[in-house]
Amino acid sequence: MDIILQFCRHKLLPRACATATSCKRLSSCAHPLRTSHTPAPPPSPLPLVSRLFQPSNLREGQDSGDLTCRSQRLMLQAGLLHPSNPGCFYYLPATVRSMEKLVRLIDQEMNAIGGQKLDMPALCGADLWRRSGRWDLMGKEMFRLRDRHGIDYCLGPTHEEAVTELLASQANLSYRQLPLLLYQVTRKFRDEQKPKFGLLRGREFYMKDMYSFDVSEEAAHHTYQSVCHAYGRLFDRLGLRWVQVQADMGNIGGTLSHEFQLPADVGEDRLLTCGSCSFSANVELLEAGQTDCPQCQAGTLVESKGIEVGHTFYLGSKYSEVFSATFNTAQNKPTLAEMGCFGLGVTRILAAAIEVLSSDDAIRWPGLLAPYQVCVLPPKKGSKVVALTGLAEELALGLGSLPGLRGEVVLDDRTQMTIGKRLKDASQLGYPYVVVVGQGVAEQQPQFEVICQQSGETLFLSRDALTDLLSRVETV
Amino acid sequence: MDIILQFCRHKLLPRACATATSCKRLSSCAHPLRTSHTPAPPPSPLPLVSRLFQPSNLREGQDSGDLTCRSQRLMLQAGLLHPSNPGCFYYLPATVRSMEKLVRLIDQEMNAIGGQKLDMPALCGADLWRRSGRWDLMGKEMFRLRDRHGIDYCLGPTHEEAVTELLASQANLSYRQLPLLLYQVTRKFRDEQKPKFGLLRGREFYMKDMYSFDVSEEAAHHTYQSVCHAYGRLFDRLGLRWVQVQADMGNIGGTLSHEFQLPADVGEDRLLTCGSCSFSANVELLEAGQTDCPQCQAGTLVESKGIEVGHTFYLGSKYSEVFSATFNTAQNKPTLAEMGCFGLGVTRILAAAIEVLSSDDAIRWPGLLAPYQVCVLPPKKGSKVVALTGLAEELALGLGSLPGLRGEVVLDDRTQMTIGKRLKDASQLGYPYVVVVGQGVAEQQPQFEVICQQSGETLFLSRDALTDLLSRVETV
Structure with a gap:
């Protein structure tokens, strides 16, 4: 029988220690104060290219699957990604480093506008989604499963229902606590009919989703602009060219919506911009074939393509009404919160940045995101x-x-x-x-x-x- | 129709900008170099308790569900957690802060022993798990689902199959690249029959899982000890009292296994330690009722309880054989890699630390993890x-x-x-x-x-x- 290794902080080398109950020193480890006896952070070794689980080590024999766009091809060739199931990828170490940097940037920007980070369950009960009417509406794009007790769940592709229920459960929420901006950066799931373009349209991806709660429509519009402003700052800090266009509400709902797009030929979104005024919109919003600008009535609309990397929605009380998410006004009157929701495609931003900054044979990163x-x-x-x-x-x-x-x-x-x-x-x-x-x-x-x-x-x-x-x- | 807001980094206030194609300044944003024009990181506002989405703001009206242990009760009362589906929780902002600190500590320790962080898909194809024989073995504890094309998947509770297939796909892996230590910190899923004790036994939780690949059994044992050492350092830095005990291999397999346990009455694991020698093991390893020490034959075994916070396994070639995960020796001979796997329950460590350090009405954190x-x-x-x-x-x-x-x-x-x-x-x-x-x-x-x-x-x-x-x- 092998010797049991035990350690305590007073002796860092493995040793055959006395048992826990008899080791006097172990009991002092229970003290939560940090003292001079506390081990220091370990030194980080110098990363050696020969030992990195990445690029040139892996290039040979790499099966890069369907090479459908530049970023996917480059990321597979360079050992940043490895294909798994359709629309699912192993993110290899260099990609994780880059993604963690992007998340830190996003955290800075969300924190600066008062965002607070939480983490909601990936498993969302069907009852929640039935109450909002989206259980049926979402169709085949939503992964669904049953637990051992036969209860229906989905893997949350988005969390309006979950976050609104959380808010609704807070008794006595005061108008003084609003605006409340809650966000998470978590893995999302969407059962795409045809996953493609690597991280640009996958079935598993990381998304930053933020949800805002305000006392009035006016306050909610102010929050909406504050988040749009933060998104703009983020893309500016990344050195990416971007545009904000009017967009369709899709099945999220609401009355106002914009997309943040990176102009790129591989983009799946078609954008129409007016040469004479500030009008800019996703083609989905206009009638087929429309070429005159609906805003200035003078300019002609020009079509270009973009990769959607962010999406903002003003939701009004669509969800707060369903779940009775209220706050108390100064007059102590329960009132429905006005909501917004705001998404950034985290893994998609990574791939889209590589798509627009790289040449055919060399990856170029936003400086801040280089692994x-x-x-x-x-x-x-x-x-x-x-x-x-x-x-x-x-x-x-x-x-x-x-x-x-x-x-x-x-x-x-x-x-x-x-x-x-x-x-x-x-x-x-x-x-x-x-x-x-x-x-x-x-x-x-x-x-x-x-x-x-x-x-x-x-x-x-x-x-x-x-x-x-x-x-x-x-x-x- | 509302005016479209567009921004570029040269002007941070929202404005009705010319369209993307006509805005000369926008094109300069494509430059990936960071210059003096790049927006600085935004200032972080001073956190005000009245605005934090946490404790005292939420305490009233809180439905704390089944209060089964101290950490769960304290975490619910203090607004660190909010219950969702059975065994699933919203991690509220203070918890996310604490968890991110724990993840940074884990990253430091894993990095120091050469660990490289990746991120594997949560959706694991049934074919992979059938090849290892675990698709049936895992029984009802595994969440299973079908995609729109009728293909079977599970939500990976652990990733031996996935990581071994990744390694196997690397043609020409050289002995010079080993040991290779790959780990991830991701959300895991397990369909527990009876979730309880809050984060101590949930159906969704965060886990750090590391997988090692070595050239020989001897090298694999060396890696095994190196990881155990790092785990010990981590718990020491947290100021937690811990013990390492021999453990059962469970359905992971392998020939050597240890658990890292925090002594606690609420712990679900029963540990036997010898008063006379270094023997210490999970009771599962011994015959029922055994009281004499199998190692020294002299001492008496004393039972105590613990919360399992880490688990290490030496796997040998169990998985590398199934997936043909080989490396080339110095003689260029393909040889099966010797594997180990190593888990830390990230959310469980948080709750267990609160469990053992707190009093009945006041949370105490490991200093480094306080939100x-x-x-x-x-x-x-x-x-x-x-x-x-x-x-x-x-x-x-x-x-x-x-x-x-x-x-x-x-x-x-x-x-x-x-x-x-x-x-x-x-x-x-x-x-x-x-x-x-x-x-x-x-x-x-x-x-x-x-x-x-x-x-x-x-x-x-x-x-x-x-x-x-x-x-x-x-x-x-």
């Missing part, structure tokens, strides 16, 4: 400057200890490959900064070659200038 | 020292700008309530530090009353000493 900011290339094994290998490692460690760059610097230690081959990989993967430790570093006045892949510039910098440049990289 | 670290109490409206209200706000803002305390300081602005009532709430919620801005602050030498709720101490500190104390609070 790693810097890649350092040591010399090839057996090259004339192989003695610089240690310096390259030390450089990578040093850059990785800059405040904004913790965990953001990788070392491409595949030194059996030429610099050229590794540069090609680095270009495909889209690290914003690639630092070559080569011949120039062996000179009297060492010069590091720095390829700024976002701008395409190549710089030759002293170590100090390199550190200065990279310490100014914005990260999230 | 907010500091609560500042301004004077009551109409009190003699009401003039200090502004100072309290300024203090909260100042403390909240300390490096480790960004977003961690709340102001209890419910000044219609007495300090006493608010202190009672603060005690129930378990902020590690409560700062009272009262009479003492109006003295010649201002003294802030600081209640350190983890230790129960009350200190009277100058502003400098207060800042010094709180700037040393460890956060994650």
Whole structure:
């Protein structure tokens, strides 16, 4: 019988410890105060390209399935995604890093407008959806299942019902507590007839869905604009070109709706914009073949295509009425809350950004979302400057200890490959900064070659200038 | 027809902008480089207790369902959880904050031992599970569903099949790339017959599941110990008393397994520990009624109870054989990978920590996991020292700008309530530090009353000493 390993914080190496009840030291571990005895956070190892479960390690033999658009092809080739069931993907480590950055950005923007993050169950009872009338309305797009007791559930594709019931359960909600903006970033499910374009139209995806509760229609419109404003800021911070267009209410309901679209030829949405005024709308809103602008009556509508990455709805009291979600006014009168709901396609934004920023053979990220900011290339094994290998490692460690760059610097230690081959990989993967430790570093006045892949510039910098440049990289 | 709002980063206020195609400025937004024109991160507002969607705001009228254990009762009363379907809960904002901290800690520990984070689909095809033989084995505990095309899926309660297939799809995986440690932190589903104890036994929960791939049994054992070590460090950093015991393999399979248990009377696991040697095991492993230690043959086994918060398994080639997950040896010979799998119950750790650290009427958190670290109490409206209200706000803002305390300081602005009532709430919620801005602050030498709720101490500190104390609070 094997020896049982037990640990306590006073001795970090595995040991055959006395049992829990007899170990005196263990009892002191119950104390919740952090003291000097508390283990420090562990050091993070320097990420080595040869050990990353990603791109070039996986490229060979990769079955990339139906290659239907640029982002899907690039993400499969680079080992960012791996196909699973139709419309479902393994998000590989670099994608998870990028997605977590995007979620932090979204959290910042939602927090700044008073959003509070919660997490609602994925399993939604059929009774809730029957009350809103959407159990039947949603049709085959909703995944449905029964539990062991025969109770019907769906996998929530959206959570208007769930959040409104939550609000309705709060007795004595006061007008002073509104506006209330609740959001979550969770995995959503939709049984698409034909999943396609990788993360752009999948059956499992991450979505940020926010729900707002206000005291009046006027206040709700103010909240609506505040969220639209935050969405705009988010896309601006990502450096993405975007448009906001009038949109159809779909089966969510409500009386006012906009989409945030990234212009792209692969986009499934057709947009009409007027050359003479501010009118811009999804083609679904207009009559087929309409070419004159309904707003200014003067301009002609021009069609373009876009990828929908956000959608906002003013819902009024459609759901608060069904679930009796009320607040008390200053006169203590129960009144239905005015609602809005606001979605951002998290995984879709990732893929759409790659779609619009990349070339056919090289991924380009919004700077803030690149999985790693810097890649350092040591010399090839057996090259004339192989003695610089240690310096390259030390450089990578040093850059990785800059405040904004913790965990953001990788070392491409595949030194059996030429610099050229590794540069090609680095270009495909889209690290914003690639630092070559080569011949120039062996000179009297060492010069590091720095390829700024976002701008395409190549710089030759002293170590100090390199550190200065990279310490100014914005990260999230 | 309403005016369309469009924004671009050069003008952050909503405006009736020209259309996308005609707006010259919009095209410059496509540039992925971050420049001085990029919007800065927005400021985070100071969290006000009156506006938090949590505790005291919700307490009245709360339907807390079956109150079966301390952590569930406290979490429902304090507005950390709200019940949904049986075994499913809304995680309210304070819980999400705490859970995100726990996930960051887990990420640190997994990263330190070389773990790489990915994200696998929740929908797992029945074919995968049939190949391992677990489709039938799992019985009613697995949620099953059919998609619109009649294909069978389960909601993955665990992902041995999925991750092994992912590995198997990587052609030419080299022994140099092992050990490979892949993990995810995702929502899991299990159709429990009788969900109970709140987050301790639910039907939806968050789990960290890691899967390891090694070149040999010896290497796999080394990885196994490395993960156990990391788990021990994690619980130590949380200040939790824990034990590691031998455990049953269950339907996961394999030849070696341990559980990490927090000793607690409410625990569903019965543990036997020997008074004379290091033997410690789940009672499931022994014959009913056995009281003599199988290891030393001398000691007597004593029974205690525990909450299982982690589980480790050495799997050998059980799954790699089914899915042909191989790597190439130095001699280029395809060889089955040796696997391990390692789980941590993320939401369960939260509830279990509250269970073991709290009293009957006051939540106590592991310091690192408290949703907010500091609560500042301004004077009551109409009190003699009401003039200090502004100072309290300024203090909260100042403390909240300390490096480790960004977003961690709340102001209890419910000044219609007495300090006493608010202190009672603060005690129930378990902020590690409560700062009272009262009479003492109006003295010649201002003294802030600081209640350190983890230790129960009350200190009277100058502003400098207060800042010094709180700037040393460890956060994650």
